[in-house]
Amino acid sequence: MTFIVFFLAATIVIFAAIQLNKYGDVINQKSTLSGAMIGTFLIGGATSLPELTTSLTAVYIDNADIAVGNMLGSNVFNVLILMTFDFIYRKKRVFNTVEQSTHLPIGKTGFVTTALLVIAILWDNSPSFFHIGFEMYLLIILYLFVVKKLDYGEEDIEVTSDLTLKQGVIRFIFAAIVVFLAGSTLTISGDKIAEQTGMNSSFVGSFLIAAATSLPELVTVLAAFQMAKYSLAIGAILGSNLYNLQLLVITDIFHQKGAILNMTSLSNAMTALLGLMMIFLTIYALQRPLVKNVFIYALPSATTIVLYFIATYIMF
Template identity: 50%
Template structure:
C-alpha cells in the first residue's frame, strides 16, 4: 500500500508541475521578467516546494537524514536532468544557446553552497546561532547578496508568446500559479511520509531513500519544467529553473535547520551525505565547463561532458545502494 501511495503522490506532483510551468511561462511573457529570471526565482521556488514539505515532514518525524538527503539529492538529480536532456537534444546544443553571464553566477553560487555543506559534514561541532548551524547563516546571506546583484537582462526574444498565454490574464496566471503551488506542497507532504514508511518496509537506509528515491520524486517538477521549456524553445528558463532550484533548495535546508530543534541539522546527519554532496560539486563543475567552453560542431563531442555526468551519477548510486 505504501508503494501505491508514494506513486500516486509523485503523479500528483508531476501533473501539478506541468500546469505550474505553463502559468510560469505566461507570467514570464506578460510581465517584465525575463525567462532566466522567472526560471531562476519564480518557477525554481515553486518547483522546490515538494523538497520543502518533504524535509519539514522529515524533521517532524525526527529523521534528519531524509531531510538533508532529500535536499542534496534533489540538487544532484536536478543536474542529472540537465545532463540527460542535453544528451537527448544534443542537436540543439542547449549550453551554446544560453548566455553564460546570466547563469554562471547561479552555478558558481551552487558550487560554493555544496563546498560549505561538505565542510560542515566533515568538521563536527561547527558553531551554532540560535540552534542553527553557522554554515546555514552563511548560505542564506550569500543567497540574499546574489539575488540583489544578479542581472535580469533579457537573453532571449520575448516576441513569441505561447498560445496558452492568450487564454489567461496576468492576474489569472498568478492565481493559478499559487493554487498549483499549494497542491504541490500538499502532495510533497504525502511523498515524505510514505517515503519514510518505504524506508522502514524495504529496510533501505534513510539517507539513501532521501538522497535518491525521494529526491528523484521531488525533482519531477524540475524535469517537467525543463521539458516544457524545451518545447517552447525557452532555453534560458530550462537552465535557470534547475540552477535556481538548486540554490533555493539550500535555503529550504536552512529553513529546515531552523525548525530542527536538536541542534544543527548537518551535525545530526550521517557522513554518507558527503559522497552525494561531492557528486553535486563534480556535476556543478561540469555545468560550469559547459557554460564556458567554446562551441563545437560535433554532436557527440558536445555531449561528452553530459555523458560523463550521467555515468558518474549511475556509478555513485550503485555504490551507495
C-alpha cells in the same frame, strides 16, 4: 499500499508541475520579467516546494537523514535531469546558445554553497549559533549577494496565451499549493518504505524521495526543451538548486535538537560531493567556447550521467 500512496503522490506532483510550467510561461509572456528570471526564481522556487514540505515533515518525524538527503539528492537529480536533456538534444548545443551572464553566477554560487555543506558534514560538530549551523548563515549571505548582482536583460517574448497576468498568477499559486501539499505525503510514505524494505534513510532521502520531489523540475525542463526555451530550463534547474539550499536553512531552523548537519550521517557527504562534481561539469559546459563536434560537446553531460549511476550503485 505504501508504494501505491507514494506513486499516487508523485503523480499529483507531476500534474501540478505541468500547470506550474504552463502558468509560469503565461507570467513570462504578460509581465516584464525575463525568461531567465522566471525560470530561476519563480518556477525554480515553486518547483522546490515539495522539497520543503518533505524535509520539514522529516524533521517532524525526527529523521534528519531524510531531511538533508532529500535536499542534497534533489539538487543532484536536478542536474542529472538538465544534463540528460542536454545529451538527448546534443545536436542543438544548448549550453552554447544561452546567455551566460545570468546562469554562470547562479551555477558558481551553487558550487560554493555545496562545498560549504560538504565541509560542514565532514566537520565533526561544526560551529552553530542558536542551534543553527554556521554554514547556514553563509548560505543566506551568498544567496542574497548573487541575487543582488544578477543582471536580467530585456528580451522579446511572443504572446500566445489568452489568459491575463492576474489569471496566470492565481492559477500558478494554486498549482504551487497542490505541489506543496503532495510533498508531505511523499515523505511519510518514503519513511515507511525505508522501514519496510530495510534501506537506510540516507539512500531513501537522497535518491528515492529526492527523485520523486524533483519530478516538477523534470516536467518543467521537458516542456522548456520542447518549446526550445533553453534559458528557462537551465534557470529553473540552477534556481531550484539555490532555493533548495535556502530551504535547508529553514529546515535547520525548525530542527530544534541542534545544527542538522551535525546529526546527519556521513553518507550524505558523498551525495554532496557528487553534486559538487556535477555542478562543476555544468559550469564547464556553460562557459566553454563554442564546440562544433557533437561528440566532444556531449562529454560533460555524458560524464554527469555516468557519475550519477556509479554513485547510486555505490550508495545502494
